Amino acid sequence: MIYPSGRAVWAAAAGAVPAFLVALALPSFWYLGLLWSCLLLAFLAVDAAAGRGRASLNASIDAPQQVGVGGEFSVQIAARHSGRPRAAEARVGHDARLAPVDGSGGTLRPTAGGGSLDLRFQALRRGVASFDRLWVRWRGPFGLVWNQVVLPVESKVAVLPDVSSARGEAITLLQHAALAEGHAQRRAGQGREFDALKDYQPGMGRRMIDWKRSARHGKLLAREFRIEENNNVVLAIDSGRLMCEPVDGVPKVDRAVTAALLSAFIALKGGDMVSLFGFDARPRVSSGAVRGSASFAMIQKRAAEIDYSSEETNFTLALTTLSARLDRRSLVIIFTDFVGPISAELMLRTVGRLTERHLVLFMLMKDTELEGLADLPPRSGEDVARAVVAGGLLRERQVVIGRLRLLGAHVIEANHNRLGPALVERYLQFKQEDLL
Incomplete structure (x- = not known):
């Protein structure tokens, strides 16, 4: 051009x-x-x-693979050409998840065989941000004409939730639960994983006696078990329309992702296998089961792929797909939201089949806005009407929670700032009670 x-x-x-x-x-x-x-x-x-004649360009963008929400990072634009153009300038196209700090373009700094430009961007929202186009222009020898080319580029940056505070909170919870070096503490008589044989003591159950080895050694020997460390934990995050509504200025799905990453960090430290599953109208993200602390970075990166959606959540398709992929008993943690029994009817039917084989835990955020409207002092007729409607919606929500518990699912309804710690505490409780 x-x-x-x-x-x-x-x-x-x-x-x-x-x-x-x-x-x-x-x-x-x-x-x-x-x-x-x-x-x-x-x-x-x-x-x-x-x-x-100098239009032979080869430009590239060098950006980090991942960055935390609210963090700033540098992007380097490098351009190589047959002859160094005068007053070469470049500008990069980006999506709404990123904001330029000092502009999205500038003059290329001359280098050997070309030019380079460093730009600063700030990550505004979680997700996979992209740089899609690069404009490079230069003047002719008289400076009267701009020669411009538009180059398609594909550079993606995973904008991840800031888990620095979550890591510290996770370590505190691990120390509180006395899980030495992140592994489950061994407790005699609990769990299903065989640990050792010991002499039978009065008060032990008869089922703990190993009769074959007792006959071989001529004395009663009891089996000692420990809590299993290879349980399967599935973090299923709903990113549908209701979960994209803000709570205290932050979308519910973002708070759910942060809580899921906190529990994933704890579970991986404890030796369990963790998988991530994101869905709205259909399944979107499936990471597969991984284990080991080194796998947390992969889980964190896949969590960035859970995007915001304006579609209604299809629980039947999502949970049926998830159930078909699980080949062993798992702890399925579902982060979701619902309004009343009518909208949650299909979800309740699917959960009933899921709880027959797996341990299901629903993580819900308290609707502080509705609770505030329900407790609003009746100063006018409109205040009374708002309080009545809000109270009715809260009662319908409790009806759904009661039906979930009747189906065998566990439900946690916590404040948005306590969602992660509440989940970790219940997870550790499941481990102690050998429910996984």
């Missing part, structure tokens, strides 16, 4: 005044006023042809 520069515009404007004066003073020689325009067009043609 070729277009005139500001210098060419000013030159054309400067030649217009003499041309007007010549035409005014010498009407019969009015064509002399066109000499400046013809001369300028000739220079423009030469400038465009000379600049076009």
Whole structure:
């Protein structure tokens, strides 16, 4: 693409005044006023042809693979070309998850064989941000013409939740639960994983006696078990319309992702296997089961792929798909939201089949806005109407929670700032009670 520069515009404007004066003073020689325009067009043609010969460009963008929400990072633009253009400039296109700190473009700094430009961006929202296009332009030798090319690029940055505070909170919870080095503490008589044999003591259950080894050794020996460390934990996050509504200025799905990452960090430290599952109208993200602390970075990166959605959640398709992928008993933690029994009817039917084989835990955030409206002092008729409607919605919500518990599912309804710690405490309780 070729277009005139500001210098060419000013030159054309400067030649217009003499041309007007010549035409005014010498009407019969009015064509002399066109000499400046013809001369300028000739220079423009030469400038465009000379600049076009340098159009062989190879540009690239170097951006970090991941960054935390609210963090700033640097993007480097590198351009190589056959001949160094004068006043080369570049600008990069980005999506709404990123905001430029000092602008999205600038002048390339000359380097060996090309130029480079460093830009600063800030990550505003969680998700996978992308840089999709790169504009590079340069002037011709006379500076009258801009030569511009638009290069398609594909560079993605995973904007992850800030889990620095969650890590500290997770370590505190681990220390509180006395899980040495992140592994489950061994407790005699609990769990299903065989640990050792010991002499039978009065008070032990008869089922703990190993009769074959007792007969071989000539004395009663009891089996000692420990809590299993290879349980399967599934973090299912609903990213549908209701979960994208804000709570205290932050979307519910973002708070759910932060709580899920906190529990994933704890579970991986404890030796369990963790998988991530995101869904709205259909399944969107499925990470597969991983184990080990080193796998937390992968879980964190896949969590960035859980995007905001305006579609209604299809619980039947999502939970049926999830159940078909699980080949062993698992702890299925579902982060979701609902309004009343009618909207949650299909979810209740699917949960009933899921609880027959798996341990299901629903994580819900208290609707502080509805609770505030329900407790609003009745100063006017509108306040009374709001309180009645809010109270009715809260009662319907409790009806759904009661039906979930009747189906065998566990339900935690916590404040948004206590969602992660409440989940970790219940997870550790499940481990202690050998429910996994």
